Amino acid sequence: MKIETFINEEKKKLNIKGYTEPLLDVLRRHGYIGAKEGCRQGQCGACVVLINGLAVNSCIYPAGRTSGKKITTIEGLGKPNNLDKIQQAYLETGAVQCGYCTPGMVLSTKSLLDKNPMPKDEEIKLALDGNLCRCTGYVKIIDAVKLAAKKLQGKK
């Protein structure tokens, strides 16, 4: 079946194998490979994308439900040599090691900061709790979110 969505603010027609086909597979098939597969059970957050601004695990999200909705993938943020502020903050704080969890982590950060521009540590920890990272120990990821908040406020 075909559905119409807005991906990164562009109108897109997607071919899906059925209403319940995981959004992750549909996105990757259509070239949005920034969302990664880590568990296929909605438990690790590597596949996080935003739907109408809300972070969801695309590996268990039925693609059919995105009809008419706005999807934001990591491709909708910055590009190399033109990074978005959150991405810049992740690099500057050393929050990226292997990078496999990073797209999902960055999008969860965006979802948080869009709603709560200056979150407290505990709020950051809760917002990112669904995104697993095995490399960093999260310390520098929390730093990245705080730096990103400052950058977005024009303070750094």
Added chain:
Amino acid sequence: MNEVKNNFLQVGKSKIKVDGQALVTGQPVFVGDFIIPGMLWAKVLWSPHAHARIKKIDTSKAEKLPGVKAVLTYKDVPRIPFTTAGQGAPEPSPYDSFILDNKVRFVGDRVAAVAAETEEIANEALKLIKVDYEILEPLLDPKNSRKKNAPVIHDEKEARMPLPLAYQPKKNICAHIDIKIGDAEKALKESDYVIEHEYDIHYAQHTPIETHISTAYFDVHGRMVILTSTQVPFHVRRIVARALNIPVQKIRVIKPRIGGGFGGKQEVLIEPLVAALAMKTNQAVCLKYTRSEEFVSSRCRHPQIINLKTGVKKDGTFSAIDMRIVQNNGAYGSHSLTILCNTGSKILPLFKCKNVIFDGDVVYTNLPVCGAYRGYGATEGYFAMGIQLDEMAEKIGVDIVEWSKKIHILVGETSPVFAALGEGVEGVEQSISSCGLDKCIELGAKEINWYQKRRKKQTGRFRRGVGMTIMMQGSSIPEIDMGAAFMKMNEDGSFNLLIGATDLGTGSDTIMAQIAAEVLATETDKMIVYSSDTDLTPFDVGAYASSTTYLSGQAVIKTAQKVKEQILKVASEMLKEPLENLKAEHSTVFGKTGKVTFSEIANYSLYTKHQHQIMASDSHITHKSPPPFSAHFAEVEVDTLTGKVRVIKYVAAVDCGTAINPISAEGQTEGAVLNGLSYALCERYIFNEKGRMLNPNFDNYKIFSTADLPEIKTILVPTYEPTGPFGAKSVSEIGINGPCPVIANAIYDAVGARLYNAPFTPDKVLAAIKSLGNKFL
């Protein structure tokens, strides 16, 4: 030589990762991001039995399913034994594995493999394979492996050790070691204080967020290309060549970015199977493990049962250490001997002690297979040693912090253990040339506020305590590991740096760029780093044994020095000044009368006169494995009603020599610490009575997430290791060794109950408190 030299311009500075922009924007950099037209998908049929022989296997229905391109069983692959352990050749691990076999040795062992047009078809095909098993008695308890009538797991005639080492598969023993230094038995008798206890440390999984994945395809010349998430591309090439009996020349292995490894990808686990499927179909084939397959059918940390006995004299000096180990390797012998050796060689030399017994058996069981995991045996050993030190300090009536400073090895000292215990073979004698451990202890104790918080009398439900331990690791495997680099200069003064060293997310590409730039007096961002492609980069053993910075870094230094000599030679010709007048600074060569930029030098050498390519290569092996040192401290809060332990604060002070990229060194430490905390408190394999793992997913195998994150403080204690690149030692593994003993010691400080069996789940903590009876007030 402990002075700190920090007049560097590129090293010792936190630099943004050279691959950072690609990673943070989600570019196609991982194996799964590369889709080759017409690529097939592979799936594996797993054994439902812990121990069985395949009597009959019928794949005819599966083969007829439309879209299925190949079904492989043991009948279709060469019967060549090999080890999946990605180690140097010949490997110190037994050749006890086949691509597919007619016997299965654990629940999750391979039975057959399918390649089909889609993953769905491949999964359907698996259901159509009919297998008739002769079910054999399973061996699920490592304590039973050596019993006389125990079932023999490796009864195949081909199983052998490629090195002349003790290997007794008929007794389920895949490795054995016994070392005696001095007379420990006598010394123990003469000790004033003796403690003996058994410590039990458990299975765990690396859980890289990217599971194992490989794609094999053929290039236009018919050579096989294996795109794979590996820490050891050159070992992959060699071991695939062996397992499939094809020449190394026919194989190219490319490592793109890796989504985490932690030792799990120091394993040539799926590449031989993917390669076999590609050969059978003559098409591109991709195999990626599901999360559940990653838990059950990849590799784990080796559980050990450690019997540790130490003797101490009245003056607080060690008289003897007697460590005896039974290590469970699961169904195959990957990294069996070397992990065991490391449990001794990374722990015993830390302590000044003349009488040592180190004795261990590594046994087979019908359980998931163990392999390399960050810490590599040291994590297991420090669990026992760290707790026993705390107990001993209490027994002799000294503060563990003060005592720790007195018992460890110092600069200029050696330990007989270095020479006695190596990686499977004899070790290499070495004396310590840098050690910042006292400073680590001092700064760590201050940061945790040790003297205010230790031994606080408490009542009530929630009680807090602090604990600590000291440790060391190594930096590469001396006389065995080799790394190499190649470098060439471009017109704009940039350089291509080609290295075999394998960045698995640790940031080693960036570190190598910093090292090269420092030597050449240029900027880190002038380096174009390309790593780990067996066709294009020189050899490197790969990313393991805490070796990359220390070992491959020296290869980069030597290479860059040669390039620099060539740059100066051209500059001398251009400036008409002798070499001794010249100095390179900020990508420019200055003479007494003039200057030329690197770009001008490159253009001159390529286009103007005496044209040649400025380029060089070099290799490095090490004769030492200088230990990084570390002291860890934690404060915990124990809920005495539920047994739940909450970590309040964790401090890791580490001496890694010069931290080439401090932000990366901190990141390595924090990642290792959190993994260690998660291992100490909640990660565990739950098996049923038939050997099946019951919790192969993140809902039931809990790893720490942001909500569990305590305050973590990393303190880098700079020293200068004279044999390391710009004074650097390793940092990646050591941090995972602390949490198990430190948390156990902090729990004891809080509630007075000792835990000898990890992880410290609420049920065990509660039971330990209850066992105190009236002593718990």
